[in-house]
Amino acid sequence: MKMSERDRAAAAGMAPGAITARGFLGSDERALADIVAADEEAAAALGLDLGAAADRLAELARKGEAGLGEPVTVEGRWLVRSEESRGRLPCPWRDGFYHKNSVSVEALEGGERLVFSELSLHLLREHHFCQGEGSPFRLDPAALKRLLGP
Amino acid sequence: MHPLLIGPALTAGIAAALALVIAVADRLLNDYGEVTIDVNGGKRRYTVKGGSPLLGALAGEGVFLPSACGGRGSCGACKVRVLSDVGPHLPTETPYLTPEEVSRNLRLGCQVKVKKDIAIELPEYLFNIKKFRTTVERIRDLTYDIKELYLRIEEPAGGISFEPGQYAQLVVPPYGDYKESTQRAYSMSSRPSDSGHIELLVRLVPGGIATTWVHKHLKEGDAVEAVGPFGDFKVRPGPATMVCVAGGSGMAPFKSILYHIAETGAHPDKEIWYFFGARSGRDAFYLEELAELERRLPRFHFVPALSEPKPEDGWAGETGIVTEVLARYLKERLPPGAREGYLCGSPGMIDACVKVMTAAGMAAEDIFFDKFA
Numbered sequence: 001m002k003m004s005e006r007d008r009a010a011a012a013g014m015a016p017g018a019i020t021a022r023g024f025l026g027s028d029e030r031a032l033a034d035i036v037a038a039d040e041e042a043a044a045a046l047g048l049d050l051g052a053a054a055d056r057l058a059e060l061a062r063k064g065e066a067g068l069g070e071p072v073t074v075e076g077r078w079l080v081r082s083e084e085s086r087g088r089l090p091c092p093w094r095d096g097f098y099h100k101n102s103v104s105v106e107a108l109e110g111g112e113r114l115v116f117s118e119l120s121l122h123l124l125r126e127h128h129f130c131q132g133e134g135s136p137f138r139l140d141p142a143a144l145k146r147l148l149g150p
Numbered sequence: 151m152h153p154l155l156i157g158p159a160l161t162a163g164i165a166a167a168l169a170l171v172i173a174v175a176d177r178l179l180n181d182y183g184e185v186t187i188d189v190n191g192g193k194r195r196y197t198v199k200g201g202s203p204l205l206g207a208l209a210g211e212g213v214f215l216p217s218a219c220g221g222r223g224s225c226g227a228c229k230v231r232v233l234s235d236v237g238p239h240l241p242t243e244t245p246y247l248t249p250e251e252v253s254r255n256l257r258l259g260c261q262v263k264v265k266k267d268i269a270i271e272l273p274e275y276l277f278n279i280k281k282f283r284t285t286v287e288r289i290r291d292l293t294y295d296i297k298e299l300y301l302r303i304e305e306p307a308g309g310i311s312f313e314p315g316q317y318a319q320l321v322v323p324p325y326g327d328y329k330e331s332t333q334r335a336y337s338m339s340s341r342p343s344d345s346g347h348i349e350l351l352v353r354l355v356p357g358g359i360a361t362t363w364v365h366k367h368l369k370e371g372d373a374v375e376a377v378g379p380f381g382d383f384k385v386r387p388g389p390a391t392m393v394c395v396a397g398g399s400g401m402a403p404f405k406s407i408l409y410h411i412a413e414t415g416a417h418p419d420k421e422i423w424y425f426f427g428a429r430s431g432r433d434a435f436y437l438e439e440l441a442e443l444e445r446r447l448p449r450f451h452f453v454p455a456l457s458e459p460k461p462e463d464g465w466a467g468e469t470g471i472v473t474e475v476l477a478r479y480l481k482e483r484l485p486p487g488a489r490e491g492y493l494c495g496s497p498g499m500i501d502a503c504v505k506v507m508t509a510a511g512m513a514a515e516d517i518f519f520d521k522f523a
Contacts, residue, residue: 019224021328021359068471068499070397071429073458083355084496087218087225088245097245100224104356115356136357 003033006093013092014132024092024123026134039130043141053144054125057116061103078147079106089119091126098122105147112147114139187211188234188269194277198264204230205259213272214279214377217319220332221260227335228259233269236262279378280306281321284348286372289364292435295354296399297364298339301374302347309345310379312338314406315520318348318378322360325367333377334360337494337520339402341409348376353399383494383520385411389419390488390516395476395503397427400494401436403520407492408440412447422450423484427472430456431463453479473502480510491517 003011011032016023028035043050064080066072071081085100098119106113116124120137123129131138182200187207189195196211205221205228208214219225226246232255239247243258262268284301292298303309310318319333340349352364368374385392385407394404404424411417428434433456440452455475459465468475480489491507493500500519507517 016327017222017330019222021220021222021330021332022357065498066471067429067457068397068427068473068502069400069496070427070433070457082496082498083353083358084498085218085225085355085358087227089224090242090245102355102357 003031007032009094010092010127013090013094019089019092022136024129024135024137025132026136026138028132028134030132032129035130035132036128039141040128043128043144046141046145048141048145050128050130050141051125053139053148054121056148057103057105057114057124057139058121060105061116061121064103064105073108074105077108079108080104089117091119091122093127095126096122107147110146112143114143114147182265185264186267187264188267189213189272190274191269200265201263203260204257204262204264204268204270207264208259209281212281213276214281214319215259215272215276216335216380217260217333218335219260220322220330222332223258223261226258229256230259230262231255231271232257232262233271234267236265236268278311279380280310282306282310282318282348282376282378284374284376286368286370286374287347289368289370292351293433295365296435297352297354299350299352299364299368300340300347301349301376303345310348311345312342312379313384314338314342314410315383315385315403316379316381317383317403317520318350318376319380320350320352320360320364321375321377322363325363328359332359335380336399337381337383337402337406338379339405341406341413343410343413348378351399351402351405381520383492383518385417385420385492386490386518387417388488388490390490391485392417392420392422392492393476393480393484393489393507393512394422394424394492395427395472395499396424396494397472397499398433398495400499400520401426403494404492405436408443408447408450412443412450420449421485422447423479424450424452425472425476425479426452426454427475428454428456429458430460431465432460472499473506476503477506477510480506480512489516491519493517493519 013019014024060074060080063074064072064082071079074080081104083102087100088097089100090097101117104115124139184197185200187196198207205215215228217228223242240261243261282303283305284303287302288300290298317335317337319335322332336350339351340347352361354365355361396404437454444450444452455468455472456465457471489512493503504517508514
């Protein structure tokens with residue numbers, strides 16, 4: 001799939017050491033546009049709206065802030081812990097800066113667990129980019145569906 | 151050569167030649183020679199090879215700016231005032247600077263390259279910061295996700311001199327998928343009298359570079375570098391009651407402060423209340439040690455609080471989010487009179503505590519904190 005100039009620049013920013021030490025692509029060797037297209041397709045097949053999923057994760061993260069950095073049970077279904085680090089990270093598409101943080105949401109039933117940041121949610125919501133396979137912050141559509149439920 | 155191979159071979163040859171030209175040009179055109187870094191109006195001068203970022207150039211001379219991202223331009227910690235012209239602020243700097251800081255020409259040390267003589271201003275305390283070569287003497291699990299890291303200082307001789315409450319930066323070498331060294335800041339939990347060691351409490355952050363390294367890769371006997379001490383989170387003089395609040399690895403500076411006070415009798419007029427929040431028994435630690443300290447130091451009061459205690463915890467202490475417990479104690483249990491707040495934790499935790507403390511009549515300027523972010 002052909003990529004725009006902006007996507008090519010974003011892909012360069014996703015390499016290890018550019019914006020973050022590990023980058024955003026994990027061990028995924030597919031082109032950025034192919035990763036996005038494949039995840040959009042997978043989400044559609046699951047009936048998952050990536051923007052709505054990002055909003056729901058943001059809501060859980062907000063509720064998790066009640067734990068003041070400690071794990072806290074949210075809505076009786078998830079264990080949420082929010083960690084914050086110093087500084088901010090730019091979006092690889094250069095459309096904003098986001099606080100460096102790490103939110104872990106674990107389903108109390110089934111144990112599905114995803115880790116994301118403020119930037120991950122922006123990437124998911126605005127760019128439908130779930131991050132590459134093997135990225136510790138990947139929000140895999142199937143895992144999102146399992147974590148958030150119907 | 152087969153005619154079909156001539157085209158690709160020619161292309162490869164041209165590409166290689168171009169790469170060589172670029173490499174040679176880069177070497178010739180970007181050779182800035184030796185340049186001088188003038189610090190604090192000529193008080194110190196360093197001659198360095200030009201072209202590298204100011205952060206690294208200063209580190210090469212043994213002057214360490216705070217940095218929590220290893221020079222990647224994502225933490226905004228390495229601010230330095232530049233007095234000479236180094237060009238306009240870069241787009242990679244401005245998100246971390248206030249308009250006032252921009253007007254004073256504060257720059258990020260990791261983003262400004264030293265291409266010609268430069269004059270800068272640095273606070274004097276930075277010249278006491280050293281890089282320590284250490285060996286991991288002990289790693290102890292405090293909880294399932296918090297480790298106590300005890301480092302023996304090998305160099306420089308004489309160890310570390312610091313005030314309880316300050317922090318050090320752990321130098322994380324390249325490992326696994328991470329190809330570059332980086333640094334992360336952790337409050338020291340050791341006592342200043344134990345100058346031959348640095349103790350840190352490190353909580354595993356999912357996906358975190360440094361915490362994953364400490365938890366999954368670091369072993370006793372490994373060599374580790376640390377830089378410090380940094381920070382101004384210190385006990386203020388005077389008789390005001392200390393109201394301390396922390397959760398998780400935010401325990402670190404308070405452990406240092408409390409054991410220092412117990413050992414030296416420092417701040418004899420201060421009564422100390424320490425509120426420590428955790429979710430359940432498996433998230434709490436040092437409870438017995440601090441209860442013992444409470445017996446030894448009558449002016450110290452330890453109030454651990456569990457927000458979601460489990461039946462198996464057999465918990466008989468305070469229950470609730472630590473700010474709820476704090477609010478109750480500020481209203482009903484703490485002695486009247488002057489109070490000072492000391493907080494260590496996430497920005498959310500700090501903000502919530504400041505709200506509770508100011509609502510209880512404490513002045514915002516009497517609340518000191520060590521924000522993780």
